[in-house]
Amino acid sequence: MRSDARRNRERVLASAVGLILETGREPARDAIAEAAGVGIGTLYRHFPDRQSLLHAVARHVLEGAISAGESIVDSDVGGEEAVRCYLHSAIDHGIGVVNMIHPLLDDPDWPDLQVRAEKLMRTLLERVRRDGQLRSDLAAEDIVFASVRFGRPLAIGLPEARDREVAHRQLDSYVDGLRAPRSTAEGGSGGG
Amino acid sequence: MRSDARRNRERVLASAVGLILETGREPARDAIAEAAGVGIGTLYRHFPDRQSLLHAVARHVLEGAISAGESIVDSDVGGEEAVRCYLHSAIDHGIGVVNMIHPLLDDPDWPDLQVRAEKLMRTLLERVRRDGQLRSDLAAEDIVFASVRFGRPLAIGLPEARDREVAHRQLDSYVDGLRAPRSTAEGGSGGG
Amino acid sequence: MRSDARRNRERVLASAVGLILETGREPARDAIAEAAGVGIGTLYRHFPDRQSLLHAVARHVLEGAISAGESIVDSDVGGEEAVRCYLHSAIDHGIGVVNMIHPLLDDPDWPDLQVRAEKLMRTLLERVRRDGQLRSDLAAEDIVFASVRFGRPLAIGLPEARDREVAHRQLDSYVDGLRAPRSTAEGGSGGG
Amino acid sequence: MRSDARRNRERVLASAVGLILETGREPARDAIAEAAGVGIGTLYRHFPDRQSLLHAVARHVLEGAISAGESIVDSDVGGEEAVRCYLHSAIDHGIGVVNMIHPLLDDPDWPDLQVRAEKLMRTLLERVRRDGQLRSDLAAEDIVFASVRFGRPLAIGLPEARDREVAHRQLDSYVDGLRAPRSTAEGGSGGG
């Protein structure tokens, strides 16, 4: 029954991510279990308390996003494109859920992912500096915080597809705005 | 006793906005009442059901944001600056709360504010087109959705001041990215 | 509504004691609330968590038993009769419930009752020694542990009235056995 | 594989008795299985429903207690000593568990043990009457109910060894109290 258990675990995680992103809220346990097609007891066997489910959900999406990011940097695209692709990919992997999980991951306890994430960010920033397309003062948090900002549903009643479209469009403008500033002759920085 | 009632109403609204932005969630009714220093019964006297409190909260922040926007366009600044200032101002007025209110304001029922909001957006877009600094295809939703996107706390455990700082910084990049595209000689748009 | 609240509190306590003694178990919260004729929410308003209800129940019966004991010693009966009456009275006051409450009163937090209980025991033991009817080495725990031992229903299916009768009968034999030993000429084997 | 099965059955029974006496409660099935070192499925194979496990546990301790009692009467000690020894022995055999099993053994279904128990009680009472040390109106229930009363842990947080010591001490006083009453000249009022 190991394989069944594995499949159930996967289904619960997928359902949890889906429901969080659909509803913009942390869903009721019963709803997750029902969406996964398992009993509530099964959910609790795999994730014995609130924290462990939320941790697993967060790991799940982070792992997906980081893996995608690693592929992107492996393909040796330019700095701007790498950052842009990573962010689009991360929100498609559901990275916005980490923004909707309370209390937030107090005890992350995932040194492996942290190491991979830090390496990924370092690589992205090196690429950015090498290629000179984006601001040279770009920092890791400009990427990380953007992923959680744009990955989260607006929750103002847009249908999911529309919400996703808006997110990607806004994200593109954001990344456009990270470009190295034009010479002043070309026109003004604006600023806050 | 009318003035007492008015004050209680104001306090409840202010507490609701404050708690929503502090916690990143729709707070419990008791918590709102307690933060306002009134009894739960008083809260329900002023806002007899869920919708009416949420509506009032939304009106409260929208009114502030729109009024501020009207002042901005009155001062006849350039299109880019007007959009940028409006957005910074809107998030400071707490416009992000409309993103955290569930279910979203199904029945807006505020024709006055809609009229003012539409007029404000029209004016901003005209200004943008007149001045030519931002994309000419800029639409009202590029502004409206940005205000709710950036107005909402990230809810990843940042202290409130830090969260606000991040929001303004991200917003600036977003507005930078709304500028009219450079000539291709200067280097590509990227795209998503 | 203070008086209503008070009455509800009393009713919940009485129902809890009654159900514990009837069923020999810690009853479900709904059952207590229903027996008290209040909603489950009311029960939780008065006793916000498991401990606080159990504490209150224990206090309730201890207070009754101690008060009765104080009256008994005030009436200046002989040592043996005082001990015997106290024990019969304590089990009628439901002192057996303290034996059925888990986890037991980890944090008693009732210095007032402890002081009264200790004084009562001291008085009883002085009376016993003064009158010479019971063993001179009688200790407080011989009384205290007896009250909880005999106060608890046997839980072997006896009807409540029968159970109570058995308890009183067994208790009488126990107290008889606490008498000062007969001279060896008269017999008596002692030890187990 | 028969011997394995037998050993598992024994282990489950022993664990059940041990846990009941340690905790003063009917333990969770998983806890019994774990303490026995078997899977929950194995427990249910041997004891397919609640009743059958509880029956088996009860039989287990009753059989031990009755056998011990039979040895005691075989050794032809006096009536008082026989009763006293039987009771001490019964509580050491764990007879108190029958007091903690709910719902109590509605359908005893153990005619063999009943026959042996009745014969044992008859013999004890005959011995008592023959020797004249204990009350001549002593009844079987004075013995049976005492065994379950004193065999049960007090459950007020005493360590197990201490609890057992208290039980034996209280039992001794109880048996002392079953002695034939003194002549009135010597004192003693009896009744409560």
Place this chain on the structure above:
DNA sequence: TATGAATGAGGGTTCATTCAT
């Protein structure tokens, strides 16, 4: 046969809302 995963009924607790004072 032994195992442990799956199930879901039921008990525990919270909280939005109503209502008596």
Place this chain on the structure above:
DNA sequence: TATGAATGAACCCTCATTCAT
């Protein structure tokens, strides 16, 4: 009108029992 007690639906979680391996 202000208050906070009362209510019960809904959510959280445990655990007795079943079932697939």
